[in-house]
Amino acid sequence: MKKLLHSFHLPLLIFTIGLGAFGLVMVYSASYFVALEATGDAASFAKRQGLWFILGLSVFxxxxxxxxxxxxxLMPIILGVTIFALLLIFIPGVGTERNQALRWISFGPLVIQPSELAKIAIPLYVSFLLVHKKDQLHDFKKSILPSMIVVLMIAFLIMLQPDLGTVISLAAGYLALLIAAQVPIRYLLVFGAGGVLAVTVLAITSPYRLERLTSFMAPFEDPDGAGYQLIQSWTAMANGGFTGSGFGESVMKLGYLPESHTDFIIAIIAEEFGFIGTGGVILAFGAFLVIGFSIAMKSVYPVGRILGIGITIQIATQAIMNLAAAGGVMPITGIPLPLVSYGGSSLLITMTLLGILMNIHRMTYNQQVREERQVAA
Known part of the structure; x- marks a missing residue:
């Protein structure tokens, strides 16, 4: 037992449990008004999130x-389940539509978001494939194309929901995997240019996405419509000032800021804990970047190095997109803040990814211990 505890990476453990617990507390604070109106129980959303947090810790x-x-x-099974779940969304009676998006499947009271599974499937599949093809990385057809086909197929199914934000975060993670595997730069440039072009075309050809883009650039031109959410987010942040109004004292969560416990939970954190609280969350994710890269680069397994970097960038990208959208730095994409926002599927998958990252560290640690014992012997 003592050996097992020593093999855990303490900073990663503190980040996972600490930020997850803080998120649970903030979900209660940010959701109690909405929960009271919807269910009659002010703590109903927090209770549900708490169950997911316990499950997430177990999986972690x-x-x-x-x-x-x-x-x-297990890769064929993982990929197969992911694609099957993404297809299930489009079966009438199974897929659940919310806010003009078909992103969830319902099994009685259980509601899950299949696109979250792709955050596990893609890093694992691409990492193992690139290591297997390490001597053929200069051959696009043999090394890059197979992974790109799978990623594009999954991205296509997610775009049909539509969910551009998740596709962008997956693309960032995929690019990080290619870089970590030391794929020739010419392929990276082609993928990067193609990705930017695709996102641009998707954004300007959809009235819904175009409205979000224009509202992000000029929210006060439609303050009661497309720009409303961002303006309310700014108001919450302004109300918080440097030290905040105090835990539970947010005004904007009382029906003024839509999705206050999901996409815009950072605005409630800013209102209740001010610049100090917001800065703390940002610093936590900054520390995670350092932790993740450190674990990945120290891995004694090539696939561990690639996978660790991919997981780290994917989670960090999701956090950046959420924080930037709530602050008006980029368009609103509906991406949750990892470990903090309300949402069982997101929380469970994030903690699973962090568990894999922890295992990369533990396997490196155990290998180093074995080598030290051999030297000592």
Missing amino acids: FFVSTFKFTAYKK
Whole structure:
């Protein structure tokens, strides 16, 4: 037991449990008004999130002890389940539509978001493939194309929902995997240019996405319509000032700021804990970047290095997109803040990814211990 505890990466453990627990507290604070109106129980959303958090912790510790190299044999199942779940969305009576988007599937009281599964499937599949093809990375057809076909197929199914934000975060993670595998720069430039072009075309050809883009650039031109959410987010942040109004004292969550417990939870954090609280969250994700890269670069397994970098960039990109959207720095995409925003699927998948990252560290640690014992012997 002592050996097991020593093999855990303490900073990553503190980040996962600490930020997850803080998120649970903030979900209660940000959602109690909406929850009271919807269910009659002010703590109903927080209770549900708490159950997901407990499940997420269980999965985190299980995955952290499960050798990540064993996922190679499970890849056909993981990819198959992901694609099957994404297709289930479009079956009438199974897919659930919210806010003009068909992103969820319902099994009685259980509602999950299949696109979250792609955040596990893509990094695992691409990492193992690139390591397997490490001697053929200069051959586009043999090394890059197979992974690109799978990523584009999954991205296409997610875009049909539509969910551009998730596609962007997955693309960022995929690009990080290619960079970590030391794919020739000419392929990276082509992928990057193609990605920017695709996002631009998708944004300007959809009235819904175009409205979000224009409202982000000029929210006060339509303050009661497309720009309303961003203006309310700014108001919440302004109300918080430097030290905030105090826990539970947010005014904007009382029906003024839509999605205050999901996409815009950082605005409520800013209102209740001010610049100090917001800065703390940003610093936590900054620390995570350092932690993730450190674990990845120290991995004694090539696939661990690539996978660790991919997971780190994917989670960090999601956090940046959420924070930037709430602050008006980029368009609103509906991306949750990892570990903090309300949402069981997002929380569970994020903690699973962090568990894999922890296992990358543990396998490196255990290998180093074995080598030290051999030297000592």
